[in-house]
Amino acid sequence: MLKSLLAALALTTALSFPAVAMAKPVKLSAQLRDYGGNNAYLALYVTDKNNNYVGSLWLAGSRTRYFEHLAGWYNATGGDTSQINGLTGASVGSGRTLEITLDLKDALFDQGYKLHIDAAAENMRESPNDVVVPLTTAGAGTPVKGRRYISSFTYSM
Amino acid sequence: MSTKTLTVLFASAALTVLLGFPALRALHASEPGEALAPLAALLGADSQQRPVTLAEDDGHETEGGTVVRGESDDDEGACGDDDGNCAPAPAAPAPGGSVPPPQNGLFDNGAAPQVQVK
Numbered sequence: 001m002l003k004s005l006l007a008a009l010a011l012t013t014a015l016s017f018p019a020v021a022m023a024k025p026v027k028l029s030a031q032l033r034d035y036g037g038n039n040a041y042l043a044l045y046v047t048d049k050n051n052n053y054v055g056s057l058w059l060a061g062s063r064t065r066y067f068e069h070l071a072g073w074y075n076a077t078g079g080d081t082s083q084i085n086g087l088t089g090a091s092v093g094s095g096r097t098l099e100i101t102l103d104l105k106d107a108l109f110d111q112g113y114k115l116h117i118d119a120a121a122e123n124m125r126e127s128p129n130d131v132v133v134p135l136t137t138a139g140a141g142t143p144v145k146g147r148r149y150i151s152s153f154t155y156s157m
Numbered sequence: 158m159s160t161k162t163l164t165v166l167f168a169s170a171a172l173t174v175l176l177g178f179p180a181l182r183a184l185h186a187s188e189p190g191e192a193l194a195p196l197a198a199l200l201g202a203d204s205q206q207r208p209v210t211l212a213e214d215d216g217h218e219t220e221g222g223t224v225v226r227g228e229s230d231d232d233e234g235a236c237g238d239d240d241g242n243c244a245p246a247p248a249a250p251a252p253g254g255s256v257p258p259p260q261n262g263l264f265d266n267g268a269a270p271q272v273q274v275k
Contacts, residue, residue, distance in 0.1 A: 023265030038227075046263055055261025058270065064247045069225045081247045086256040089272045101271040103264055122227045 024157050026104045028057070030117060030131070031097040033151040038122040039091035040149050041066050042098065043073035043084075046135070049112025053077065057115070058100050059084045061091040069120035072128035094121075109135050109157075119149035 032040060041061030046054045053076035059067070064081060068074045077083045092098045117131040127148040133139065133155070143152045254269040 025268075055259065055263045057263060058253070058272075059250070062249070062252075064249055066225065067247070069223070071223075079247055081250040083259060083261070084250045086251050086258045087253055087270065088250045089253050090274065092274055097275045099273045099275065103266055103268040105263065105265050108263060120225050122225050124225060126223045126225060 023103050023105050025101050027156045028100045028102065028115075029097060029154050029156070030092070030146075030150050031152045032092055032095060032149055033146075034095040035121070035124070035149060036094055037124050039093050040119050040121040041070055041091050042149075043067075043070035043116075043118040044100075045073050045076065045116050045118075046108065047076075047114050047116060051114075054113065056083045056087055057102060057104075059088045060098055062088065066120065066122075069126045070118040070128070071120075071126050072116055072118045109137050111135075115155070117146070117150060117153065119146070121149065 028044065030042065030044075039061075041059070043059045044057040046057060048054050056073065056077070059070070059073070061067070061070075064079075067079055067081075113135045115131075115133050115135055116129055119127045119130040125148065127146075130146045130148055130150050131144055131153045133144045133153065135155070137157070140155060140157050143154045145151070146153060253272055258264045258270070
């Protein structure tokens, strides 16, 4: 009787928490430099170990006419806005920090996937791959320096 | 011919020479500026030459990267195509949280992203 109850409890536990076992909320934090210009557009997207585009995580900025200046993302997607449906928000001001929390699959980590961030601001240079960082459990919490607009980027789980 | 007539003729000839000689000299001036010197003197030009002012640079960075151009009023309704055909603007994507994220294999249970700008 007790064994049956324990078995049933284990089974229900396993069935109740599959989402927790396969995904986790991941916080992405991009701190911008104090570059003193207009708000920056940012595109966050993922490539696989062969550098092929997999999908988008977020696009900060609302005007579609500026999307082409997020050159890496634009070249990979052809500017297809369905890639970022439900994944857009406001552009980010100079010196500000963008924090996004997403439910990402565990399979993204330690499998050769990389997170890219393209950046651009009006009347300033485009900066494709301002940040490129491998997605690994060991790399979580480690700040990465950006090339132009982004002072520091971290992801944490 | 009377003496009086001759006198008038000589006087007018002398006057002509006096007035016409500088103009004649100017026509045959060898230096470009030399022809303008009398004119400049008449107009009271500065003795020192003014430096040539080049058009000011507009400040756009062009070295090593594309510059993001801002919007202008001329962009409203303008089409780049000479035939007047305009490519339709891409559909604006839905803002975060309004619809589930795309099924791109990155997200798990479709929970809405949480965003904050500090």
